[in-house]
Structures are given as structure tokens and as C-alpha cells.
Amino acid sequence: MLTVTAVATATGYSVQQIRDLERLGVIPTAMRAPNGYRQFGADHVRDLHAYRDLAEAVGPVEARHAMRAIRALPLAEAASLICALPARLEWERDQALAARAALRVIEAEATTDAEPVAADTMTITELSRALGLRASTLRFWEQAGLLTPDRVETRSGSARRYPLIAIRDARITTALRAAGYGIPEVRQAITAIRDLHDVGDSRTTLDNRLHTIARRQLALLRAAAVLAEIIRDS
Incomplete structure (x- = not known):
């Protein structure tokens, strides 16, 4: 098991951010040790990395909604929600x-x-x-x-x-x-x-925009495998 500090070190999020994302349902609720301290597992680290990629791809608000929703929705609806995410980028x-x-x-x-x-x-x-x-x-x-x-x-x-x-x-x-x-x-x-x-400077603007969209698409692909695991295990 991992402490919240260890998870922060592994993911780059602050301790407070991890607590907030847990409260928002982005990651599963941590177990509690007898002393009341949070105990996290490897799946929490995995999910936080997936959230970072998903937030880069579609924005933090939609990413939080998606990661919270797929843990509660029926399999078909959760899968449909994730499959719809690339449409906006396209x-x-x-x-x-x-x-x-x-x-x-x-x-x-x-x-x-x-x-x-x-x-x-x-x-x-x-x-x-x-x-x-x-x-x-x-x-x-x-x-x-x-x-x-x-x-x-x-x-x-x-x-x-x-x-x-x-x-x-x-x-x-x-x-x-x-x-x-x-x-x-x-x-x-x-x-x-x-x-x-x-x-006047639109060619550079458009080239930069297309490059950014490509990076976001790759981030979404990285997150997709973890999202599928979350749906499967929920």
C-alpha cells in the first residue's frame, strides 16, 4: 500500500490535489489504515496518470465527469461515453x-x-x-x-x-x-x-493548433486503455 505522499511523488500531483480528486470520484476511495491515514494502491497511481492524459485531451471538467461516470454507469453506457470522446477532437x-x-x-x-x-x-x-x-x-x-x-x-x-x-x-x-x-x-x-x-499570422496559428490537437489525440489514446480497464472492473 502507498501513502498519499508516495502517490504524490509517483504522479506529480500535490497531496491536496489527490485528496480533491478522490473526493470528486476521479479515483476510487482510498482504504483507511487503523490510524486513519489513507492507503492507496497501484490502481490509484494508474488512474491519476490516466486522468492527466484525459484532462489534456478533453479538458479537466470533462475528464473529471468521464472518470466519475464510467465507475457508476452500466457497461454499455460507460463504453459509449468513452467512445464519444474522440469526436470533439476530430x-x-x-x-x-x-x-x-x-x-x-x-x-x-x-x-x-x-x-x-x-x-x-x-x-x-x-x-x-x-x-x-x-x-x-x-x-x-x-x-x-x-x-x-x-x-x-x-x-x-x-x-x-x-x-x-x-x-x-x-x-x-x-x-x-x-x-x-x-x-x-x-x-x-x-x-x-x-x-x-x-x-495575418493564421498559418502559424493553424499549424500550432493542429499540432496541439495531435498531442491531445495521443493523450486520449494513452488514457483509453486505462479507461477500458476501469469500465471492465467496475
Whole structure:
């Protein structure tokens, strides 16, 4: 049996952190010696290492919930919970890849002979002509959430005006659609680029994000074997 101090040495957690994680149900309740001191086993050390990997992969809140839940849920539900964890990481990876695809389009636009935008905004007619599209296509893309034009009041009602960001999104959409991307994939790319806010240093940002996601995926794989053991033994 191990003392809490020995477990702290073996795992890198502080004594108080181990007590907190025990209280939260992340690790099993320790046995008590006749003198009242906690006594831990090798499974506690194993589970704490798994928790560290899982927290790196999905965040400490979700990791605590998962490790507590799989000890109480029926086998099928516990297994389903763990099998669902990689989905969020895969979604984040897809977002980063979509943003990188959109970024390539932005960079390509900057190095081609595409007609520069002469004004801060364009009408739907001006933009459709610049891109070689029908105005109805731009309206459809707006309905699909790919473009967000401004609305300005005119004598006859209201009209669409496309600011620079909307023009950029329209160029990205045109290029990705021409490359065979479906509407959902284009929407994902546009959303990812919008989330970057500043695309000036976005290639490095995206490369770093993908590297971090890969590390988190590996951490999840390391934790998975222990999580399966916990489910099996619960």
C-alpha cells in the first residue's frame, strides 16, 4: 500500500490535489489504515496518470465527469461515453483543416490577377459580375449562412451591400465550391476563418493548433486503455 505522499511523488500531483480528486470520484476511495491515514494502491497511481492524459485531451471538467461516470454507469453506457470522446477532437481538427483550406484560397487570391476591390462595399450586382455568378447564387449562399451582407435603405426599400469581409467570404466560397466542396464543408471553412479574427499570422496559428490537437489525440489514446480497464472492473 502507498501513502498519499508516495502517490504524490509517483504522479506529480500535490497531496491536496489527490485528496480533491478522490473526493470528486476521479479515483476510487482510498482504504483507511487503523490510524486513519489513507492507503492507496497501484490502481490509484494508474488512474491519476490516466486522468492527466484525459484532462489534456478533453479538458479537466470533462475528464473529471468521464472518470466519475464510467465507475457508476452500466457497461454499455460507460463504453459509449468513452467512445464519444474522440469526436470533439476530430471536430476541432476538421475545423482547423477547413480554416487552412480557406486560408489557401485567401493567399491564392492575393497572388492572382483577380480584379482588386475598388471600394469598401459592393452591390449584389457588382459582386456577382466580379465573381462571374448569378445574383441568385449569392442570395442562396446568404441563406446558407456563407455570406452576411449589410442592408441599406433605398427609396425603393432595402438593398444588399457587401463589405470587405463578405466579399472575402464570397471569394472563398466561389473557390471552394469550384474545387468540389459541399455547402456544409464551405460553411465550416468560413466559420473557421471567421474564428481566427486576424488572418495575418493564421498559418502559424493553424499549424500550432493542429499540432496541439495531435498531442491531445495521443493523450486520449494513452488514457483509453486505462479507461477500458476501469469500465471492465467496475
